[in-house]
Amino acid sequence: xxxxxxxxxxxxxxxxxxxxxxxxxxxxxxxxxxxxxxxxxxxxxxxxxxxxxxxxxxxxxxxxxxxxxxxxxxxxxxxxxxxxxxxxxxxxxxxxxxxxxxxxxxxxxxxxxxxxxxxxxxxxxxxxxxxxxxxxxxxxxxxxxxxxxxxxxxxxxxxxxxxxxxxxxxxxxxxxxxxxxxxxxxxxxxxxxxxxxxxxxxxxxxxxxxxxxxxxxxxxxxxxxxxxxxxxxxxxxxxxxxxxxxxxxxxxxxxxxxxxxxxxxxxxxxxxxxxxxxxxxxxxxxxxxxxxxxxxxxxxxxxxxxxxxxxxxxxxxxxxxxxxx
Amino acid sequence: xxxxxxxxxxxxxxxxxxxxxxxxxxxxxxxxxxxxxxxxxxxxxxxxxxxxxxxxxxxxxxxxxxxxxxxxxxxxxxxxxxxxxxxxxxxxxxxxxxxxxxxxxxxxxxxxxxxxxxxxxxxxxxxxxxxxxxxxxxxxxxxxxxxxxxxxxxxxxxxxxxxxxxxxxxxxxxxxxxxxxxxxxxxxxxxxxxxxxxxxxxxxxxxxxxxxxxxxxxxxxxxxxxxxxxxxxxxxxxxxxxxxxxxxxxxxxxxxxxxxxxxxxxxxxxxxxxxxxxxxxxxxxxxxxxxxxxxxxxxxxx
Numbered sequence: 001x002x003x004x005x006x007x008x009x010x011x012x013x014x015x016x017x018x019x020x021x022x023x024x025x026x027x028x029x030x031x032x033x034x035x036x037x038x039x040x041x042x043x044x045x046x047x048x049x050x051x052x053x054x055x056x057x058x059x060x061x062x063x064x065x066x067x068x069x070x071x072x073x074x075x076x077x078x079x080x081x082x083x084x085x086x087x088x089x090x091x092x093x094x095x096x097x098x099x100x101x102x103x104x105x106x107x108x109x110x111x112x113x114x115x116x117x118x119x120x121x122x123x124x125x126x127x128x129x130x131x132x133x134x135x136x137x138x139x140x141x142x143x144x145x146x147x148x149x150x151x152x153x154x155x156x157x158x159x160x161x162x163x164x165x166x167x168x169x170x171x172x173x174x175x176x177x178x179x180x181x182x183x184x185x186x187x188x189x190x191x192x193x194x195x196x197x198x199x200x201x202x203x204x205x206x207x208x209x210x211x212x213x214x215x216x217x218x219x220x221x222x223x224x225x226x227x228x229x230x231x232x233x234x235x236x237x238x239x240x241x242x243x244x245x246x247x248x249x250x251x252x253x254x255x256x257x258x259x260x261x262x263x264x265x266x267x268x269x270x271x272x273x274x275x276x277x278x279x280x281x282x283x284x285x286x287x288x289x290x291x292x293x294x295x296x297x298x299x300x301x302x303x304x305x306x307x308x309x310x311x312x313x314x315x316x317x318x319x320x321x322x323x324x325x
Numbered sequence: 326x327x328x329x330x331x332x333x334x335x336x337x338x339x340x341x342x343x344x345x346x347x348x349x350x351x352x353x354x355x356x357x358x359x360x361x362x363x364x365x366x367x368x369x370x371x372x373x374x375x376x377x378x379x380x381x382x383x384x385x386x387x388x389x390x391x392x393x394x395x396x397x398x399x400x401x402x403x404x405x406x407x408x409x410x411x412x413x414x415x416x417x418x419x420x421x422x423x424x425x426x427x428x429x430x431x432x433x434x435x436x437x438x439x440x441x442x443x444x445x446x447x448x449x450x451x452x453x454x455x456x457x458x459x460x461x462x463x464x465x466x467x468x469x470x471x472x473x474x475x476x477x478x479x480x481x482x483x484x485x486x487x488x489x490x491x492x493x494x495x496x497x498x499x500x501x502x503x504x505x506x507x508x509x510x511x512x513x514x515x516x517x518x519x520x521x522x523x524x525x526x527x528x529x530x531x532x533x534x535x536x537x538x539x540x541x542x543x544x545x546x547x548x549x550x551x552x553x554x555x556x557x558x559x560x561x562x563x564x565x566x567x568x569x570x571x572x573x574x575x576x577x578x579x580x581x582x583x584x585x586x587x588x589x590x591x592x593x594x595x596x597x598x599x600x601x602x603x604x605x606x607x608x609x610x611x612x613x614x615x616x617x618x619x620x621x622x623x624x625x626x627x
Contacts, residue, residue, distance in 0.1 A: 020518035027520040028430050034422030035431070038490060039442040045449065045457045045487075052460045103356030111353055120357055122613065127364045129609045131548025133576045134371065134598045137583045141591070142370045185363050192360065216346035239448070246450020249550045253583060273551075276452050280555055296456045300449065307448035311441055 046300060053297040056290035064294060070259055070275075077291035079272065079298065081261040086271040086299075089176060089251065090244035093183035097244075098237045101188050105195025106221060110207075121196065128189035136253030139182045144173040144254055152177060152266045166264040174256030176269040182250050187240035194236035198229040198317055235313035242306045246299055248273035272299050368602070375599025378592040387562050389589075398597055400561035404478065404572030405547060408557065411482025411568060412489055412546050417539055419486075420493030428501035429523055440498065447491035452551035458484040459555040476571035481557030488549055489542040496538020500531045503620065533619030540612040544605045550576035575601050 050057075056064065060077060067078025108121050148171040155177075156167020202225050210220040226233070256268025257278050270278075272295045280292055335343050382397045389396025423443070427436040462480050504527050512522040528535075553574055559581055561573030575597050582594035 020520070023520035024518055027425075027523060031422045031426030031430055034419045035426040035439045037419060038423045038446070038494060039439055041487060041490070042442050042446050042449075044461075045446075045454065048457050048460050049453060052456070100356045100359060103353040104360055107353040107357040111350055112357070120361060122610075123364055124357070124360050126606060126609065127360060127367075129544060129548075129605050130364075130367060131550070131576060131601055131605060133548065133550040133579045133583075134602055135367070137579055137594055137598050138367050138370050140583055141374075142366075185367075188360050188363075216342050218346040218349035219342065221349070242448050246452065248450065248452040249580060253580070273450055273452055276456070277551060277554055280456075293456060293460070296450075296453045300453050303448055303450055303453075304445065307445050308441075311444050311448075315441075 046304070049293060049297050049300055053290055053294040055287060056294040057297075059287065060291070060294070064291070065298070068260060072285070072288055075285060075287050077288065077294075079291075079295055081259040082270055082272045082275050082295065083298070084261055085176070085255075085259070085269045086245055086273065088265065088269070089179045089183055089255070089271050090241055092176075092180040092265070093187055093244045094237055094241050096180070096184040097187045097191055097240055100184070101191035101236070101240070102195050102233060104188070104192040105199050106225075108192075108196045109199035110217065110221065110225070121193075124189050125193055126189075127185065128193075132186065132247060132250040133253075135182055135186060136250035139178060139250060139254040143181060144175075144178045147175065147178045147181065148173045156266060163263045164265050167266050168264075172256075172267060174254060174258075174268045176255060176265040176267065179251045179255040179269070179271070179274075180265065182254055183244045183247060186247060186250065187244050190243055191236045191240035194239065194314065195233055198232040198236065199225055201317065202228050229317055231313050232317035235310040235317075238306050238310040239314070242303045242310065245306070246273055246303050248277040252277045272296075371595065371598050371602050374592070374595040375597075378596035379599065383593070383596055387564070388560075396593075398573075398575065398578055398593060400564050401573040401575045401578040401597070402600075403564045403566065404557070404561060405574040405576070407478050407566060407568060407572055408481045408485055408553070408574055409543055409547050411478060412485035413539065413543060415483060415486035416489035416493050416542065420490050420538075420542075421497050421535060423490075423494045424497035424501055425523060425527075427498050429519070429527065440495070443491040443494050446487070447495070450551070451488055451549055452554070454487050455484050455552035455555050458487070458552065476555070476557050478557055478568040478570060478572045481553045481572070481574070482568070484552035484556045485546040485549060488552060489546050492542035492545060493535075493538055496541065497531070497535050500534025500538070500619070501527065503534070504530045533615055533622070537612045537616040537619065540608050540615075544608040544612070548576055548601055548605055550580050553577055554580075 056077065060067070064077065064079050065083065066080050067076075068080040069076045069078050070081070071077070104124060108117055108124075112120060152167060152175065153171065155165055159165035160167050206224050206228070207220055210224045211217075215223065251271055252274035255270060255274055257270050257274065258268035259270050261269055276292055276296055276299075280289075384397060384402065385399050386397035387400050388398070423439060427439050431439065458480055462483070508526055508530060509522055512526045513519075517525070553576065557577075558571035558573050559577050561571075565572050579594045579597045579601070582590040582597070585591060585594075
């Protein structure tokens, strides 16, 4: 081969050793600093939010968690109903989203013919790209009227004997139920794409072994796939839950922003994140601002713990795949 | 003696097993259908209601004076551009540098930690990030002229940057991991120093992937509402490019107008949603396409 095909090293020869040492250390220091800042932001957020909440923490202490009164003129604040609202909406959403997501994950990894796997997978992931304010807008004008006209009366008729499904005379549009449906739509793409990755990561030999022993596809899923990634699926659901717990905008648009809480999910309600989005700008007194930040702090602690736990579990299932974004 | 009759038709237990299998397969398919149809219905609603309200004035005019018809969302469009540009200018260098540290310099234990905390940051509710930035530089002035004590595009952009940072960082880490070690070794073998290897060999190879990650992060930031609620303006009459002023943005415009009883404002919200969704979907689809291509390219080299 001709030497001419080798690129000229003229540009490289000019660098001096000292320059290299300085350059290496500089880049090392610079990148380490950026990484450090990225990590520190997490703790800065926790510290700053705790700091902002301090006046309310001092006054209300842990009573804040169990007190149901949220009265701005009286400067009495308790988050019980908001916390219950957050728990009901996000767990309700996960009750719907978890089985759907697992089924979608199975469809995309085991069932679907290869030709439609890609497109359907992309469509499900695009659902995650729809901004929450757009989901909320759609929730107000399309989903909520539909729920009020058709879904809620039907569920009220069939399940109305259970107090949380009690349906009154009026057709209410802004309800906890609609918020649950909105959150379900928003969490499905997160949970289902992790589930798909997990199912795809199960070694093919195991799956083929089960099929060779005469198992049907469903039995193969039940006895091989699900047991080998059970923890990962739980973590995927928890990650979806984390998203649902913290979603503010879409929920505040459809839930009706009303406390005290009513027993039925076909009535207006409110959640912690939703109240933050709704009241922050209208907050007058310092103690109200601090109470809202206290609420944010509670959300932060919950999502911090759920995420940390879920990430630890997901990491164990990272076989040797390098997918995802 | 007759040979025992062998039927291939499943009976009894096997029939039940096959039936359960069918049932399970059917439900999984229906679940996928539900998710896809949710997206289709959503896109259809936004498309059919949004397109009708799109016109030239929508893109070029400010909001109409109260009681008047017409008007547009030019200030919000400009504001969104400004906010996303600021956020990208902050998040891109930090994210890429942090990723370089993890993949090129850090011992694997420390790299794992950085990765973990970026994931935790990614999981924080975006409204809490808004409150953090509010407490940091809206309520309390930072000692930099024009930054503190009031809402500003810089504050809003910073909040969006915190949303983008883990996305850019994680995407860059993934793609740097795909850069073949042979390339690095070849560079070292030529006597090239580490920092030059990173800048001239590793980064150019990973450029496509970094671009994709950034594009996806931009698509996400452009649609975020919650971090902007407290950090920048909820209304704007004129186009304003000054980053120290509070600016209006498209997501906040949609949020405000969606709760308005005025049909013309609602129509504006739908049109805004259409513009936003078109932007987000086009960018994420392009990014995904580019990512597949750059993955394939790197995969071949491996």
